Amino acid sequence: MTMTRAERFAAMGTRVELHLYGRCDDDVVQAARQAIEAVDDALTIHRPSPTTILNDALMAGRSAAVDDPLLIEAIEAIDAAYPRLLGLFDPAADHRLAGSGWSALSYDRASGRLSATRPSALDFGGFGKGFALDRTAAILRAGGVASALLSAGESSVTVIGEHPLGGGWPFALPDPFGDGVLIEVEIIDQALSISSTVGAGTAAPERSAMIRPGDAAPVTTPHCTLAIDRSGALAEMVSTALLVADERQAADLIAARPQQLFRFAPRRASDDRVAA
Numbered sequence: 141m142t143m144t145r146a147e148r149f150a151a152m153g154t155r156v157e158l159h160l161y162g163r164c165d166d167d168v169v170q171a172a173r174q175a176i177e178a179v180d181d182a183l184t185i186h187r188p189s190p191t192t193i194l195n196d197a198l199m200a201g202r203s204a205a206v207d208d209p210l211l212i213e214a215i216e217a218i219d220a221a222y223p224r225l226l227g228l229f230d231p232a233a234d235h236r237l238a239g240s241g242w243s244a245l246s247y248d249r250a251s252g253r254l255s256a257t258r259p260s261a262l263d264f265g266g267f268g269k270g271f272a273l274d275r276t277a278a279i280l281r282a283g284g285v286a287s288a289l290l291s292a293g294e295s296s297v298t299v300i301g302e303h304p305l306g307g308g309w310p311f312a313l314p315d316p317f318g319d320g321v322l323i324e325v326e327i328i329d330q331a332l333s334i335s336s337t338v339g340a341g342t343a344a345p346e347r348s349a350m351i352r353p354g355d356a357a358p359v360t361t362p363h364c365t366l367a368i369d370r371s372g373a374l375a376e377m378v379s380t381a382l383l384v385a386d387e388r389q390a391a392d393l394i395a396a397r398p399q400q401l402f403r404f405a406p407r408r409a410s411d412d413r414v415a416a
Contacts, residue, residue: 147173152180152269154293160280161287161304168283172276176292179272182210183264194254195261198245203255206247214264214271215254219247221377226389228381230353231267232260241353266380269296270333270372277331277372298331298372316364317406323366331372335379336364359384368400 147158147169156176160169182190190208197204206212218231222242234240237259244257264271269292277298280288288300289309299309308326315322316338325332337359367378382390382403394401 145169149173151176152184152272152292153186154269156293157289157291158276158280159289159291160285162285164280164285165283168280168285171283172279175275175279176272179210179268179275182208183214183268183271185261185263191262191264198254198256198260198262201256201259203253206252206254212252214267215247216249217271217373218242218267218377221374225377225381226385226392227353228385228389228393229266229377231262231264232256233353234261234263235358237261266335267373267376269293270298270331270374270376273298273331273372295334296331296372296376297333299327300329302328313364313366317362317404322364322404323402325366325368327368330368330370331375332366332368333372333375333379334364334366335383337383338362338364353384362406364404366402366404 144162145158145160145164147156147160149156158169158172185191185195190206190211194204194206194211206215218229219242221229227242230242232240232242232245239258240260244260245254246257247254273290273292273296276290277288277300280290280300286301287304290298290300297311303309308328310324310326311332312324313322313334314320316336363383365379365382367375367382369375369378378393378401382393382401385393385403390403394403
């Protein structure tokens with residue numbers, strides 16, 4: 141056992157860090173790491189996985205049984221959130237596939253089969269990291285961890301409990317449009333997700349373009365979004381939805397949770413930062 145512990149490893153195409161405060165058994169830490177690696181193995185499209193097997197069937201116009209429990213959980217979570225997010229988070233939207241999108245898919249929970257009305261493929265980017273951190277946080281909480289910071293690539297963060305010094309965990313969102321900070325927030329027992337079309341990492345070769353559902357066009361409008369939620373998976377979906385939303389859609393989403401959802405645009409002539 142240890143009073144303070146940090147674990148760092150590569151998974152899900154990024155750097156994962158687990159900072160644990162208080163007493164924690166080694167087997168709990170190992171189980172937490174394995175939870176992230178299991179999600180990576182189930183949802184990746186960069187090597188053979190249950191998701192690539194499913195995609196092969198969907199691209200061929202066949203229905204397929206979904207029997208991997210993590211893949212089932214991911215599909216059901218997205219299916220539940222899809223209408224709430226105005227259809228703006230869509231892991232099946234692909235500019236290379238005409239008419240693709242979540243609305244072209246049909247999931248039968250009773251039989252556990254997913255089918256598509258036209259060639260489709262799933263990409264769980266913008267969901268997987270938060271989903272993995274949720275599962276890891278649940279394991280750590282069950283193992284007695286009362287205070288922890290979990291990070292996947294610094295754009296997906298989950299905290300357990302209060303900061304070890306008390307109070308909320310403070311975070312500052314750097315301004316990708318220039319110098320300084322866009323916003324500072326504090327969270328307790330919550331997750332946050334950052335999405336952006338500008339800034340470091342957005343032009344990385346392995347990074348998929350943000351796709352606007354409907355016409356499946358790449359999103360290039362300069363915006364940066366921040367979403368806070370109890371669920372890391374939902375925070376990921378919402379931050380992505382805010383990024384691809386038009387002005388009206390973004391305003392509708394933010395109006396429901398103005399203290400947890402933020403969208404920023406470049407500084408205007410008035411020198412005021414715009415959260416829209």
